[in-house]
Amino acid sequence: MKTDNIQSQMQDSPYIINQKNELIPLETLSLGNKSMQDQPTQIQQKDQVSQFNDQSQRFYAQKHDQEINHQTVPKNPKKIMSSWKASWHHRFIQYWQSIFNRRIVSFSCFALQIGDVFIFSAIVAFCCFACIEDKQAKSSGNMASILMAATIVFGCRNGLLSYFFGLSLERALIWHQLLAWATLVASLNHWFHSKRLLSGYIIQFPIIAFIFFSIKPVRRYLWELFMKMHWILIIVSIYGCIAHKVSYALFAFGYFIIDVCYRMYTIYMLSDVSKQIKLEKIGNNITKISMSSKNVNYKGGQYFFLMIPKISYLQWHPFSVFSASYEDEVVFYVKSLGDWTRELYKIAGEQGKPTILKGYLDGPYGYHSIGIEGDKYKHFLCISGGIGVTPIISTAKEILKQMEKGRPVNSLHFIWTGRDSAIVESVLKPDELRSLLNQDDSSILKNFYHYSDKGDKKIEDIEKQAQQEQQQLVQLSKGRPEFTKYFESAYNAAKESGESLVAVLTCGPQQLIDTAEINSMKWSKQGIRFDCHQEVFDF
Numbered sequence: 001m002k003t004d005n006i007q008s009q010m011q012d013s014p015y016i017i018n019q020k021n022e023l024i025p026l027e028t029l030s031l032g033n034k035s036m037q038d039q040p041t042q043i044q045q046k047d048q049v050s051q052f053n054d055q056s057q058r059f060y061a062q063k064h065d066q067e068i069n070h071q072t073v074p075k076n077p078k079k080i081m082s083s084w085k086a087s088w089h090h091r092f093i094q095y096w097q098s099i100f101n102r103r104i105v106s107f108s109c110f111a112l113q114i115g116d117v118f119i120f121s122a123i124v125a126f127c128c129f130a131c132i133e134d135k136q137a138k139s140s141g142n143m144a145s146i147l148m149a150a151t152i153v154f155g156c157r158n159g160l161l162s163y164f165f166g167l168s169l170e171r172a173l174i175w176h177q178l179l180a181w182a183t184l185v186a187s188l189n190h191w192f193h194s195k196r197l198l199s200g201y202i203i204q205f206p207i208i209a210f211i212f213f214s215i216k217p218v219r220r221y222l223w224e225l226f227m228k229m230h231w232i233l234i235i236v237s238i239y240g241c242i243a244h245k246v247s248y249a250l251f252a253f254g255y256f257i258i259d260v261c262y263r264m265y266t267i268y269m270l271s272d273v274s275k276q277i278k279l280e281k282i283g284n285n286i287t288k289i290s291m292s293s294k295n296v297n298y299k300g301g302q303y304f305f306l307m308i309p310k311i312s313y314l315q316w317h318p319f320s321v322f323s324a325s326y327e328d329e330v331v332f333y334v335k336s337l338g339d340w341t342r343e344l345y346k347i348a349g350e351q352g353k354p355t356i357l358k359g360y361l362d363g364p365y366g367y368h369s370i371g372i373e374g375d376k377y378k379h380f381l382c383i384s385g386g387i388g389v390t391p392i393i394s395t396a397k398e399i400l401k402q403m404e405k406g407r408p409v410n411s412l413h414f415i416w417t418g419r420d421s422a423i424v425e426s427v428l429k430p431d432e433l434r435s436l437l438n439q440d441d442s443s444i445l446k447n448f449y450h451y452s453d454k455g456d457k458k459i460e461d462i463e464k465q466a467q468q469e470q471q472q473l474v475q476l477s478k479g480r481p482e483f484t485k486y487f488e489s490a491y492n493a494a495k496e497s498g499e500s501l502v503a504v505l506t507c508g509p510q511q512l513i514d515t516a517e518i519n520s521m522k523w524s525k526q527g528i529r530f531d532c533h534q535e536v537f538d539f
C-alpha cells in the first residue's frame with residue numbers, strides 16, 4: 001500500500017502499520033485468541049489510541065498482538081510479588097527525601113520545598129546564636145563567618161547534605177549562590193561596625209570578586225575564567241580567614257579540603273577505566289564517549305565531570321551518563337556547543353573507528369529530586385529534549401531493568417523531542433528500552449519521538465531509514481509534542497491502576513521543563529499527584 005494512501009486513511013480512523021508497510025485497522029486485530037470486541041478495557045482505550053493518531057504518526061510493529069498490548073493500559077496492572085526490595089540505604093534516603101523534597105509552592109521555574117525552609121531555619125538559628133555577643137563588631141563578624149561557612153559547605157561536591165537529605169548538587173549550588181550574596185551583605189555590615197584591618201580587606205576582596213563572576217550573564221560568558229578564579233580566590237580567602245581569625249569559615253574550608261581530597265581519590269580510583277576513553281563522531285555535532293564500566297559505580301541519571309588532557313588539563317566538564325549501571329560500558333553523548341565540546345568532536349574518530357585516548361573522571365554526582373529509588377512511584381513520564389535525553393534514558397533503563405528483579409512498574413511513557421537527526425538515528429535506538437521488557441510487560445512502555453522538521457533532515461528520511469532498519473514500536477511524529485495528551489494518558493493510567501503518584505522526569509531546554517512543570521501542576525488533581533524532577537544542564 002502506498003504511503004500517501006496510508007496517510008489519508010490514517011486521518012480518519014486508528015490504524016497501525018506493520019513491517020511490510022501494510023495498513024491494519026485496529027478493530028480487526030486480534031489479541032491472542034480473542035477479538036478486540038471481547039476486550040472491554042482495550043476497546044475503551046481505542047479512543048485514546050486514536051487521539052495519538054495523526055497524519056504524521058507511524059507505528060513500527062513486528063507483531064500485531066504485541067502492538068495492541070503496547071497501546072493499551074492494562075486495567076489491573078500486574079502486581080509483581082517478588083524479592084525486589086529497595087535497600088535500607090535507599091529507603092533511608094527516600095524517607096528524608098520525601099520530607100525534604102516535598103513541595104510547598106511550585107512556580108514554573110522554581111519549587112519551594114520543605115528542605116529549603118529547613119535549611120533557611122537552620123542558618124537563621126546559627127546566625128542568631130552567633131549574634132549573642134555584646135560587641136556589635138564581634139557579633140556581625142560571627143554572622144558573616146557563619147554565612148561564609150555555609151556558602152563553602154553548600155559549594156562542596158560530595159557531602160553529608162547530599163547523603164542524608166538527598167540534596168542534589170544543583171540545588172546545593174542554588175543555596176551556595178544565595179548564601180554568597182548573604183555573606184557579602186553580612187561582611188559589609190561587619191565592615192561598618194568594626195576597625196578597618198588589612199586582613200579584613202583580604203577576605204572582602206574575594207567575596208566581591210566571587211559575587212561579580214557568579215552573576216548569570218557574566219558567569220555564562222566567562223565560564224572558564226569564573227572556574228579558574230574560584231581556585232585563586234579560594235586560596236586568597238583561606239589566607240584571609242587565617243589572618244583575620246574567621247573560625248567558622250576555617251572549619252568549612254577544612255570540610256572543603258576533605259571534599260577535594262575525596263574527589264582526588266575518586267579520580268584516582270577511576271583512572272584505570274578512564275585511561276582508555278573511546279571518542280566517536282555521531283552525526284555532525286555529537287560525540288560519543290565510552291569506556292569500560294568495570295569498577296565504575298553509578299546510578300541511572302547521574303553525571304560525571306570529565307577532563308581530557310589532550311584538550312585541557314584545567315577544564316572539567318559535566319556530562320550525564322547515557323548508559324545504565326548494569327551495562328558493560330559507561331557511555332556519554334556530548335553535543336558540540338562551545339570550545340571544549342567542539343574540540344572533543346574534532347579529535348574524535350569516525351563512527352565505528354573511535355579515537356582512544358586518556359582522560360579523567362570525577363563522580364558520580366546528582367540525585368533525583370524525587371525519590372525514585374524505592375517503590376513509591378509505579379508510573380513514569382520521562383520527557384526529554386535534544387541531548388537532554390541522556391540522564392532520562394539512563395534512568396528509564398535502570399527502572400525497567402529493576403523490573404527483572406520484581407520492581408513493580410505500571411507504566412513508563414518515554415517522550416523525546418528535538419531537531420538533531422543524529423539523536424533519532426544513532427542515539428535513541430528504538431529497542432533500547434523495549435529489549436529490557438519481557439513480552440508480558442511490553443504494555444508498560446510507550447515510546448514517542450517528536451522530530452522537528454526544522455532539523456538537519458526531513459522526518460520522511462528518518463522514517464525511511466527507520467523502516468529499513470526494521471525499527472519497532474516507536475511512534476515518530478513531526479513537530480512539537482502536545483504534552484496535555486501525555487499527561488492525560490499518564491493520569492488515566494494511574495487512575496485505572498489505583499495509584500496516586502506519577503513521577504515526571506524531565507531534562508532539556510528551559511521551555512520544555514517549564515511545560516512539564518506546569519502540566520504536572522495542572523494534572524495533579526483528584527487524588528493523583530505528578531511529582532516533577534527537572535534538569536537543565538546548567539549550574
Ligand SMILES: Cc1cc2nc3c(=O)[nH]c(=O)nc-3n(C[C@H](O)[C@H](O)[C@H](O)COP(=O)(O)OP(=O)(O)OC[C@H]3O[C@@H](n4cnc5c(N)ncnc54)[C@H](O)[C@@H]3O)c2cc1C
Binds near residue numbers: 219318334337
Ligand atoms: C549536570 C550536567 C550534565 C550535563 N550533561 C550533558 C550531556 O549529557 N551531554 C551534553 O552534551 N551536555 C551536557 N551538559 C552540558 C555540558 O556540560 C556543556 O555543554 C559543556 O560543558 C560546554 O562546554 P564548552 O566549553 O564546549 O562550551 P562553553 O561555550 O564554554 O560553555 C557553554 C555553557 O556551558 C556551561 N559550562 C561550560 N563549562 C562548564 C563546566 N565545566 N561545568 C558546568 N557547566 C559548564 C556554561 O553555562 C557555559 O555558559 C551537562 C551539563 C550539566 C551541568
